[in-house]
Every structure is written in C-alpha cells, then in structure tokens.
Amino acid sequence: MDEQGSNNTSFLNYEDLETYLNRHNSKFIWLLVATILSCGWIIYLTYYNSRNIGLFLTLIINRLYKGGYIHIGMLDRK
Incomplete structure (x- = not known):
C-alpha cells in the first residue's frame, strides 16, 4: 500500500476545499453561506x-x- 492510500481521512484540507470550490460553482456556495449567516443574524436580532x-x-x-x-x-x- 502506498503512502497516499493510507492517509485517507474524513476531513478536507485547504487544497481539497479549494479544488471542490473550483470544480463546482463557488459563487452559489458563498451565496448559501451568506444566506444562512444572515438568517441566523436576523433571528438573533429579533429574539x-x-x-x-x-x-x-x-x-x-x-x-x-x-x-x-x-x-x-x-x-x-x-
């Protein structure tokens, strides 16, 4: 077994995240993150x-x- 095959983890590192965002539409992902954070902030302010x-x-x-x-x-x- 080679070294790369034995280093499988369930967590993404920075390079894997950057590759994932480049492969997919990263603007949509950032829109999703911003929307979720905005909803949380509005709920905090309201209640x-x-x-x-x-x-x-x-x-x-x-x-x-x-x-x-x-x-x-x-x-x-x-």
Whole structure:
C-alpha cells in the first residue's frame, strides 16, 4: 500500500476545499453561506438582542441608582 492510500481521512484540507470550490460553482456556495449567516443574524436580532440590552441596561442603571431596584425586561410571573 502506498503512502497516499493510507492517509485517507474524513476531513478536507485547504487544497481539497479549494479544488471542490473550483470544480463546482463557488459563487452559489458563498451565496448559501451568506444566506444562512444572515438568517441566523436576523433571528438573533429579533429574539435575543433586546433581552441582552435589557440585562446590560439593568445592571448599569442599578449600579448608578442607589435608591432602589430598577428592572428592564420581561416580568417574572410565578
């Protein structure tokens, strides 16, 4: 058995990835990657960004305001 045959791995290295992108339409692949990342970013902004901003504003305001506790965000109903 030669050395190249014994070096089979399931992971692609940079040269294999470059060959694959050159063989296929790489613009379509980059469009797919950009679309998936954009969808993830929109989901983050829609659902989680306001919660993070509320948490940080609550922490900052409560450090500055010593007369009580201010809570920005969802009400905890139990």
